[in-house]
Amino acid sequence: xxxxxxxxxxxxxxxTISNPGGNYVSVNIRVNIAYVAIQFPIIDEVYHYQGRLGxxxxxxxxxxxxxxxxxxxxxxxxxxxxxxNVLGLNHIDAYFQTEEDxxxxxxxxxxxxxxxxxxxxxxxxHSRAIFGVANLPRNFSVGLTATFTLKDK
Numbered sequence: 001x002x003x004x005x006x007x008x009x010x011x012x013x014x015x016t017i018s019n020p021g022g023n024y025v026s027v028n029i030r031v032n033i034a035y036v037a038i039q040f041p042i043i044d045e046v047y048h049y050q051g052r053l054g055x056x057x058x059x060x061x062x063x064x065x066x067x068x069x070x071x072x073x074x075x076x077x078x079x080x081x082x083x084x085n086v087l088g089l090n091h092i093d094a095y096f097q098t099e100e101d102x103x104x105x106x107x108x109x110x111x112x113x114x115x116x117x118x119x120x121x122x123x124x125x126h127s128r129a130i131f132g133v134a135n136l137p138r139n140f141s142v143g144l145t146a147t148f149t150l151k152d153k
Contacts, residue, residue: 036073055099090149
């Protein structure tokens with residue numbers, strides 16, 4: 001799979017991967033599963049979409065924020081594993097912080113889901129869970145983790 005060609009077709013490019021903000025690795029591989037640590041809407045070390053959904057951040061912006069998180073997941077996998085070694089995406093966990101009465105979480109998480117399916121095709125189909133949280137680091141509106149199955153070596 002030529003991930004860069006597929007991204008180019010959608011006018012996207014992989015951002016520079018960020019380094020972990022603590023004592024952990026950004027991609028942890030156990031047997032043939034790759035676990036990607038939480039990714040935020042950071043593009044080339046610039047923070048985006050900080051604030052609460054439903055107040056400072058509108059639903060459409062939340063969708064774009066989740067898309068950025070998904071791009072970072074893809075960048076981490078490409079850098080640490082290479083998509084030629086990936087069978088497919090298994091599951092994503094999406095986190096968001098909101099105002100009390102906001103409830104468009106499925107719409108914003110589609111930002112990640114749509115990107116994975118559009119870029120990875122069948123390899124991008126996945127299950128997902130969505131979690132509203134009180135706070136995210138650096139006041140990010142959203143965050144995303146993912147697991148991938150790797151090919152046997």
